[in-house]
Amino acid sequence: MRGRASFCRGRGRETPAPIPNCRPAAPRGLAQGREQRKVGSPFPRRPAWPPIYLPLIIILFLCLWGGPAPAWGAEGPAAPGGGGSTPWWVWALVLFGFSFIVGILSLLGGMGGGTLFVSIVGGFLPFHLDFVRCASLLVALSGALSAGPGLLRFGMGDLRLSLPIALMTSTGAIFGAVIGLKLPAHVIQIALGFTILGIVAVMVRAKRSEYPRVPKADVLSHHLGLAGVYLDRATGEEVSWKVHRTPLALGSFLLIGIMAGVFGIGAGWANVAVLNLIMGAPLKVAVGTSKLIVCLTDTAAAWVYLHSGAVMLVVVVPSIIGMMLGSWAGVGILVRIAPIRLRYVVIALLLFAGIRSLLKGFGIWN
């Protein structure tokens, strides 16, 4: 379905002239800049950012960094002071720096950040995966809570649509968190490695649809009233939508919740894929609603981690602050970035982090 009522009367898709009282498609300066590029600006063009070799620089840095190997093999309680001579605040600052970079990259890559955070921080810093996963859940939760209200106000996130889905993911996340805390770290690393490589495959192959065609809403979604209207501010049009294949999607969301709990991630990328590709929600609604779902998923899992003693404050707080500042910095970069290159940066990093997790899990590269 693609029922689209014109929001600004008289404005067609091909009409180039701006209509009074209609919100422009993009900030004026940005739109003009794009137009200038099309017709050939007399001014020298700023080189597209980031350079294509950026992932190579980051990967080289991470390889050289290596980081001290976590003491996963150690059995029994550790003796205090056994973490080397580096003071705690140095690690907190390093973590802050890592989180800042992950915050930028995840925002630019259109991800929640949990997956990148767990794979990079868990792979290269000395903190045990239990603490990293708990921090990741709280990072993803704080990010989702920050974005949620705005998305709800603009109608991008749909509370009604999120209700049955969040029930499935949060239930799954509780089981996932229990499973994740029971499994040995190397098993988690191996499973995380395969999952990240799966995400890379999805990112490379999946073709998301802006407005998927939904011929008829299924019975369950009809009874739950899972349909709505949102104002697309980019086009100035109201877009009405409905969803189908709800039972299949709810089953998928239960699995997504379990995965989120096991790995300590928000799994927003998976939510968007199911909402958009299976249920047929418009891409913007899928992205916005995904954040609302992450709020519930990570809340449920975070409680289990919290009660199991996996909160290490010097891991949690610098991560939250770093990721938030990184996200804000990322917004500034986003306006002058070449999206296709960015996609390659994120894919390359995820690919590297996935292989690193696998090698670490198998004990090949510690």
Next chain:
Amino acid sequence: MAREPVSDIQLYYARVIDRAAKLAFCLLLITFAIYISGVLRPYVALEDLPGYWGQPAHHYLQAAQIQTGWAWLGELHHGDFLNFIPIAIMAGVTFLGYLWVLSKFFRNRETILGIIIIIQLVVLALAASGIIRTGGH
């Protein structure tokens, strides 16, 4: 399907989680500053943390003799456990939001969604209760 683009319930929910989340972030910054400045003596000394953070969570709990569940409520005079208040608020924001909008769904005669919210509240309460926790691997 003639629904308003953004319903009143949705706006109300947005307002509740926005305020609660901001409160939690501000409190977290304050309590973390208290923690690292040493204004309140931490239960586990900051200098000892590098010896623990490479170990699984249950080893850390064992070594530092920390109780799980809601036992931290009895340790709020320590700088580290004080930080659990904003974290608990952050983890309780959505619970609060759902609780706030529950009656509105029933008032609008949206019984099915109201029941889903009740089940969701039970699930979250179960997670928050501390009944579900693990002693580690």
